[in-house]
Amino acid sequence: MKIDPRKIAPADAYKLLIGIVVPRPIAWVTTLSSPRVVNLAPFSCFMFLSSDPPLLGFTVGPKRGERKDTARNIHRTGEYVVHIADDSMLGALHASADEFPADVGEAHALGLETLASEAVSVPRLAHAPIAAECKLVQVLRFGRSGSEFMVGEVQLFHVRDGLCIDGKIDSERLRPVGRLAGPTYAKLGDVVRMNPNRAMGPYEVI
Ligand SMILES: Cc1cc2nc3c(=O)[nH]c(=O)nc-3n(C[C@H](O)[C@H](O)[C@H](O)COP(=O)(O)O)c2cc1C
Numbered sequence: 001m002k003i004d005p006r007k008i009a010p011a012d013a014y015k016l017l018i019g020i021v022v023p024r025p026i027a028w029v030t031t032l033s034s035p036r037v038v039n040l041a042p043f044s045c046f047m048f049l050s051s052d053p054p055l056l057g058f059t060v061g062p063k064r065g066e067r068k069d070t071a072r073n074i075h076r077t078g079e080y081v082v083h084i085a086d087d088s089m090l091g092a093l094h095a096s097a098d099e100f101p102a103d104v105g106e107a108h109a110l111g112l113e114t115l116a117s118e119a120v121s122v123p124r125l126a127h128a129p130i131a132a133e134c135k136l137v138q139v140l141r142f143g144r145s146g147s148e149f150m151v152g153e154v155q156l157f158h159v160r161d162g163l164c165i166d167g168k169i170d171s172e173r174l175r176p177v178g179r180l181a182g183p184t185y186a187k188l189g190d191v192v193r194m195n196p197n198r199a200m201g202p203y204e205v206i
Contacts (some may be wrong), residue, residue, distance in 0.1 A: 010145065011077040015181070023178025023186040026092055027058040028083040030114070031073035032122050033102055036112055039069045040106035040125070044179035045147075046082075056082050056132060056155040062146040070101050071148055072205045078136040079120035080152065085126035087187045094183070118157035129174055131158040 005013050018024075024044040029181070033039045045059035046058040052107040074080050085093045096106045107114050107125065114123035117133045124131040134152030141148055163173050171188060192203045 015114050021111070022046035022180045026085065026093065026177065027056065028085050028089075028096070028125070028128065028178055029058070029070055030081045030083070030107060030122050030124060032077055032079075033073055033105065035068050037103060037105040038107040039073055039102075040110070040112070041068070041070050042085075042093050042179075043070070045149075048077050049151060054132075054157075055059075055137065055151055057133060057149055057151045057153060058082070059064055059147045059149045065146070067148075069148070074136055074150055075139075078108040079122050080134050080136070080150075081117055081122050082132045082134055082152070082154075083121065083133040084174070084176060085124050086129050087177050088175070089128070090177050090185060093177070094185075117156070121129075124158065129160040129163055130169075132156075 003016065006018075025046050027043045027046040029041055031039045040093060043058040043060060047057055049055040049057045058075075062067050062068070070080070075162075092110050092112060095110055098106075100106050100109060102159050106112075107123075113126040115126045117124050119133045120135065122133075124133065132154045133156040134154055136150060137153050138151040139148050140151065160170070163169055174189060175188055180186055190205050194203045
């Protein structure tokens with residue numbers, strides 16, 4: 001089967017892409033809608049861009065032609081916190097994408113406890129295994145969809161005790177989730193270690 005992207009509608013190209021680029025890591029992002037309202041939403045168009053300095057990027061698309069609360073808040077304050085959820089938080093993560101009025105904080109509405117951050121004024125989720133306090137450094141626009149790619153420099157990482165061993169995050173203890181197409185997700189499956197001396201050789205399930 002061949003698909004010419006110039007002959008399909010942008011909505012169909014979107015459907016293809018979210019099924020092709022899988023599984024996607026998920027940035028679970030807090031922003032401030034007002035001094036007391038903590039907005040929370042997931043974004044799976046997400047990646048790290050640099051380690052010096054540490055830069056994280058995620059894309060916020062428009063909703064009915066307008067900026068989503070997350071994008072609006074980041075443009076206004078220049079600050080946000082990117083969290084990584086573990087699989088026990090999947091229900092709350094998925095629910096946080098629902099439409100809540102701009103003056104209702106998803107973190108509070110979903111019963112998620114927050115803590116004050118240290119480098120930014122936006123609170124972070126108390127029970128997320130990873131939180132990265134970020135300041136906006138760049139907004140990039142690609143294509144015609146109106147999406148904005150938010151690039152932020154991490155000011156401070158919070159890593160749950162016991163997750164980071166010899167400077168490396170242990171994926172099996174983190175238990176991350178990935179987004180697939182539609183409302184489907186992947187949990188961590190088998191973790192395999194490749195034999196470094198035989199690239200094409202057998203691997204070990206660990
Ligand atoms: C797992 C998951 C990943 C998502 N990824 C994105 C994304 O990368 N970009 C985007 O604009 N919306 C994405 N969404 C939809 C937003 O989370 C949703 O529009 C949300 O209501 C935005 O919230 P806000 O208006 O508070 O910013 C995703 C939803 C889910 C459930």
